[in-house]
Amino acid sequence: MVREMACRKCKFVTTGKVCPACKSSDLTPDWNGIVLVVNPENSQIAQTLGITSKGKYAIKVT
Incomplete structure (x- = not known):
């Protein structure tokens, strides 16, 4: 099984x-946690988190 990794800079x-x-x-x-962004232009959550492109993002990266 492939392990998913999160970027420390952008949380992708x-x-x-x-x-x-x-x-x-x-x-x-x-x-920890996942946010799936499909439409970053119209997403309040994406705007709050500073996400500008669609994809799978971690909520907390340590």
Whole structure:
């Protein structure tokens, strides 16, 4: 089973070794909660969290 990792910079959740959103390699397996953003332009949650592109994001990254 592939382990999902969260980016420490933008909180994007990925299975790769590099974040596809911000191109950072600073990933961690230690994260909690998920936000799925489908339409960031019209999402109050995305605006509150500062998310500008759709995808799967961690709520808390340690």
